[in-house]
Amino acid sequence: MIKFTNVHMNYPGGNEALRNINLHIEQGAMVYITGRSGAGKSTLLRLIALIDRHSRGQIIVNGQNLERVRNRRIPIFRRHIGFMFQDHRLLNDRTLYDNVALPLVIAGYRHQEIRKRVQAALDKVHLLTKVNSYPMALSGGEQQRVGVARAVVHRPAILLADEPTGNLDPALSWDTMSLFEQFNQVGVTVLIASHDIDMISRMSKRIITLKSGRILTQGAATT
Amino acid sequence: MKPRNLKKNIRPNKSFKSQLKRRFDTWLLQHAQAFISSLGQYIKSPISSVLTTTVIGISLALPANFYLLLDNIRYVSSSWDDSVQITVFLQTDIDESRAAEFANILANNNNISETHLIKRADALVEYQKLSGFADALNSLDENPLPNVVLVTPNYENIDEARTEKLIKELEAMPETDSVQYDRRWLKRLLYLLDIVNRLIVVLSTFLAIAVLLIVGNTIRLLIDNRRSEIEITKLFGGTDRFIQRPFLYSGFWYGVSSSIIAWLLVIISVQMLGGPVNKLARLYNSDFQLIGLSLGNSLILLASGIVLGLFGSWIAVKRHLRAIEPI
Numbered sequence: 372m373i374k375f376t377n378v379h380m381n382y383p384g385g386n387e388a389l390r391n392i393n394l395h396i397e398q399g400a401m402v403y404i405t406g407r408s409g410a411g412k413s414t415l416l417r418l419i420a421l422i423d424r425h426s427r428g429q430i431i432v433n434g435q436n437l438e439r440v441r442n443r444r445i446p447i448f449r450r451h452i453g454f455m456f457q458d459h460r461l462l463n464d465r466t467l468y469d470n471v472a473l474p475l476v477i478a479g480y481r482h483q484e485i486r487k488r489v490q491a492a493l494d495k496v497h498l499l500t501k502v503n504s505y506p507m508a509l510s511g512g513e514q515q516r517v518g519v520a521r522a523v524v525h526r527p528a529i530l531l532a533d534e535p536t537g538n539l540d541p542a543l544s545w546d547t548m549s550l551f552e553q554f555n556q557v558g559v560t561v562l563i564a565s566h567d568i569d570m571i572s573r574m575s576k577r578i579i580t581l582k583s584g585r586i587l588t589q590g591a592a593t594t
Numbered sequence: 595m596k597p598r599n600l601k602k603n604i605r606p607n608k609s610f611k612s613q614l615k616r617r618f619d620t621w622l623l624q625h626a627q628a629f630i631s632s633l634g635q636y637i638k639s640p641i642s643s644v645l646t647t648t649v650i651g652i653s654l655a656l657p658a659n660f661y662l663l664l665d666n667i668r669y670v671s672s673s674w675d676d677s678v679q680i681t682v683f684l685q686t687d688i689d690e691s692r693a694a695e696f697a698n699i700l701a702n703n704n705n706i707s708e709t710h711l712i713k714r715a716d717a718l719v720e721y722q723k724l725s726g727f728a729d730a731l732n733s734l735d736e737n738p739l740p741n742v743v744l745v746t747p748n749y750e751n752i753d754e755a756r757t758e759k760l761i762k763e764l765e766a767m768p769e770t771d772s773v774q775y776d777r778r779w780l781k782r783l784l785y786l787l788d789i790v791n792r793l794i795v796v797l798s799t800f801l802a803i804a805v806l807l808i809v810g811n812t813i814r815l816l817i818d819n820r821r822s823e824i825e826i827t828k829l830f831g832g833t834d835r836f837i838q839r840p841f842l843y844s845g846f847w848y849g850v851s852s853s854i855i856a857w858l859l860v861i862i863s864v865q866m867l868g869g870p871v872n873k874l875a876r877l878y879n880s881d882f883q884l885i886g887l888s889l890g891n892s893l894i895l896l897a898s899g900i901v902l903g904l905f906g907s908w909i910a911v912k913r914h915l916r917a918i919e920p921i
Contacts, residue, residue: 479620
């Protein structure tokens with residue numbers, strides 16, 4: 372569950388990225404956030420992950436008031452969130468296995484558990500055969516799927532994806548979105564920022580449209 | 595893959611003790627991972643690692659060598675310290691029997707433990723033998739050397755005031771021509787050693803700072819190189835401790851390896867100096883051997899390397915790691 376109440380976000384220098392956002396996303400929902408570049412899509416995701424802190428208002432994520440999460444506790448808070456980026460941001464000097472294992476290593480899982488989960492995650496994105504390859508040896512679509520595997524391997528409650536299909540052709544974009552849908556079906560709350568309105572309107576999910584930091588439309592509250 | 599609920603504990607509720615054990619196991623596991631991965635980083639770029647290590651090693655070896663030098667001089671001068679004697683040159687008109695009598699009288703003095711008479715004839719023979727002026731001396735009509743009494747004081751030599759008093763007493767005697775006290779140059783030497791000692795402390799401090807800067811800069815470069823990895827790790831919930839651990843271990847590895855290099859350099863220096871020093875010592879009828887690094891000193895060298903490595907990386911980590919935030 373994610374709840375924004377009168378949230379404002381000013382970046383240092385006076386740039387007002389978000390203005391008076393009121394938003395309620397239920398547990399297990401799948402929501403698209405759209406709008407032009409600079410509308411505030413990324414900022415919205417960054418606030419949920421505590422990469423930035425909002426200036427005013429209240430944000431509650433899974434029952435936690437983000438204002439009350441002290442800096443020291445941010446790492447623990449983030450372990451319940453999975454991330455995806457437009458540029459996959461994989462570590463090029465590590466194999467797929469090590470890349471996908473990273474969230475589990477951070478959380479201190481045991482060796483056997485890590486192996487089991489990494490294999491399951493890579494299997495899910497059909498890349499189990501390339502477990503020992505390096506990211507550079509993969510196509511753009513495959514790299515993005517590794518990013519998906521890394522984002523979900525630690526079974527986060529929330530999956531945040533910032534333009535996950537920005538660099539992919541329509542067919543690959545569709546595959547990636549289907550993957551997100553599958554994760555959503557097993558209960559993960561999925562938030563996807565995308566400007567690809569054509570595609571996301573075909574997904575028949577809730578769409579929140581931002582413009583200049585304000586919510587323009589926010590679709591149905593339930594999916 | 596099922597999501598996990600934040601509110602509920604994902605793991606089945608185990609007893610407090612087993613949870614504690616699990617946390618300890620995790621801690622140990624992450625330390626082991628950081629230990630190994632930092633060693634891997636070190637080996638991954640061998641040339642730059644070895645170069646950095648050598649530079650640090652030399653910075654450590656310099657003060658170590660100086661200390662060793664000082665140690666050796668101290669050792670040599672301490673053996674002189676016990677043999678301090680007061681030399682009393684007698685008037686030339688005093689013959690050998692009166693000189694012996696005089697030596698006996700002095701030996702009964704409370705402040706004197708023993709006296710040794712060097713007869714003028716013996717002194718001449720010895721001087722002819724050692725100085726190489728045998729022909730010149732032979733051409734003289736009479737022996738130009740006086741009788742000499744070596745006086746060993748009865749107390750520890752540290753008591754300067756008593757020594758001064760004794761010297762005055764000896765000088766006042768009618769038989770005495772002059773009194774020579776070889777403590778003065780020893781004292782000068784000791785003061786000189788004191789200055790050298792201070793110099794070494796100052797130099798070691800500078801070199802320690804240099805080591806800190808070298809390690810700090812090396813770790814800073816490591817951090818820069820792994821910036822994206824650090825960002826991702828922070829994004830997926832890596833704590834500051836988790837992230838800084840491998841860098842601290844890198845500092846540790848630099849400390850260990852450069853101490854070993856420094857140790858080798860010191861050993862080589864001692865080996866190279868050993869031969870000439872022995873030859874010199876033999877000229878002085880001494881079987882003095884250069885003192886090498888003792889086990890204790892080797893451990894101190896190792897410990898200083900590790901401490902400087904850890905401290906240098908700690909400074910770099912504190913300064914640079916915090917600044918990296920996920921973007």
